[in-house]
Amino acid sequence: MTALTLGDYENLARARLDRLVWDFCAGGAGEERTLTANMAAFDDVRLRPTVLRGASDPDIATRIFGDRWAAPLAVAPMAFHTLAHPDGELATVRAATSVGMPVVVSTMAGRRFEELVSAAGSPLWLQVYCFRDRFRTQRLIEHGERAGMNALVLTVDAPRLGRRLRDVRNDFRLPPGIMPVNLDGDGFSSPAAHASAELDPTLDWSVIDWLRSISSLPLLVKGILTASDAERAVRAGVDGIVVSNHGGRQLDGVPATFEVLPEIVAAVAGSCPVLVDGGIRRGRDVLACLAVGAAAVLVGRPVLHGLAVGGQEGAAHVLGILIEELTDAMTLTGTPSLADIHPGLIGH
Numbered sequence: 280m281t282a283l284t285l286g287d288y289e290n291l292a293r294a295r296l297d298r299l300v301w302d303f304c305a306g307g308a309g310e311e312r313t314l315t316a317n318m319a320a321f322d323d324v325r326l327r328p329t330v331l332r333g334a335s336d337p338d339i340a341t342r343i344f345g346d347r348w349a350a351p352l353a354v355a356p357m358a359f360h361t362l363a364h365p366d367g368e369l370a371t372v373r374a375a376t377s378v379g380m381p382v383v384v385s386t387m388a389g390r391r392f393e394e395l396v397s398a399a400g401s402p403l404w405l406q407v408y409c410f411r412d413r414f415r416t417q418r419l420i421e422h423g424e425r426a427g428m429n430a431l432v433l434t435v436d437a438p439r440l441g442r443r444l445r446d447v448r449n450d451f452r453l454p455p456g457i458m459p460v461n462l463d464g465d466g467f468s469s470p471a472a473h474a475s476a477e478l479d480p481t482l483d484w485s486v487i488d489w490l491r492s493i494s495s496l497p498l499l500v501k502g503i504l505t506a507s508d509a510e511r512a513v514r515a516g517v518d519g520i521v522v523s524n525h526g527g528r529q530l531d532g533v534p535a536t537f538e539v540l541p542e543i544v545a546a547v548a549g550s551c552p553v554l555v556d557g558g559i560r561r562g563r564d565v566l567a568c569l570a571v572g573a574a575a576v577l578v579g580r581p582v583l584h585g586l587a588v589g590g591q592e593g594a595a596h597v598l599g600i601l602i603e604e605l606t607d608a609m610t611l612t613g614t615p616s617l618a619d620i621h622p623g624l625i626g627h
């Protein structure tokens with residue numbers, strides 16, 4: 280079968296990956312209501328095209344923190360791309376670079392920051408988990424900054440990992456050789472046990488000032504789901520917000536990200552870019568997020584599917600499909616540039 284959509288890649292990847300690894304990547308917390316809701320929210324979107332706008336060749340490039348992105352799309356931070364393909368994040372970074380897209384590199388990446396930065400032609404942002412041991416967190420950030428990361432993305436929705444029932448039932452352990460190679464200390468086998476033991480559950484808003492005191496990189500917070508937290512983040516002086524429910528992997532029962540995106544965009548009122556992730560699987564999903572005011576979107580699991588199916592080439596094809604579908608959706612809705620995209624494009 281030739282893969283034409285991200286859904287095709289998902290099916291091919293499911294057949295290839297070890298079942299326990301598949302469950303770890305695909306799964307969500309609890310009954311996976313939020314995981315399902317992320318995607319269902321886009322299924323309910325109806326687009327309202329405008330015609331005769333001469334939108335034949337839409338310009339989809341954008342700028343974030345002064346950097347050019349070929350499209351308003353980047354790869355979401357995910358632990359251990361090495362679970363999907365031995366080249367792991369190196370293949371992802373090369374794939375993203377080939378289409379001009381940034382990558383948010385996880386604290387739990389399976390390949391070294393230095394090799395990722397040397398392979399990158401587009402921005403790399405470092406996703407930060409805060410450990411109980413602040414010096415460990417500081418060493419991680421200093422390592423990332425020294426290697427050449429361009430921004431920090433603090434994940435704020437994970438004082439502990441969500442209860443992922445598939446992993447509990449499978450007693451999921453990382454396969455041998457899958458290691459968080461950028462962290463000092465030993466690796467671990469159970470992500471959930473490691474997170475409860477090591478991640479700082481006492482984190483509060485003072486962490487923003489602390490991060491500012493140790494790094495001058497632009498700072499985003501990832502995992503905001505309410506207007507009031509978005510306002511709080513803006514008051515704390517962040518440079519960007521990622522609306523996220525961690526792909527339905529943290530608290531089951533929180534809303535789909537697309538549902539809360541408009542109220543967060545309204546609360547932030549242009550003070551900083553608002554990005555979003557969760558369930559984005561088609562170009563028209565990207566268009567819907569942009570229409571309600573996202574500056575860009577992050578895509579998660581489909582990149583792992585691309586890696587599992589075809590390494591760097593597979594991941595590049597997944598990202599290329601999204602770009603092509605976004606271009607197609609813009610052409611057919613009569614929006615020749617990102618600036619032409621507006622809330623009126625959407626009806627429910």
Ligand SMILES: Cc1cc2nc3c(=O)[nH]c(=O)nc-3n(C[C@H](O)[C@H](O)[C@H](O)COP(=O)(O)O)c2cc1C
Pocket residue numbers: 303304305317355356357358385386387406434501523524525526527528556557558559577578579580581
């Ligand atoms: C296998 C996997 C690992 C993840 N690891 C991280 C991580 O290390 N840090 C983080 O902030 N988010 C992590 N996430 C959440 C993603 O950044 C993102 O929020 C989510 O996957 C987006 O939804 P999507 O997969 O539906 O596109 C992970 C998600 C998956 C599927």
Ligand SMILES: CC(C)CC(=O)C(=O)O
Pocket residue numbers: 358387440470474525528
């Ligand atoms: C290994 C985990 C801490 C990575 C993560 O954030 C996730 O699985 O969602």
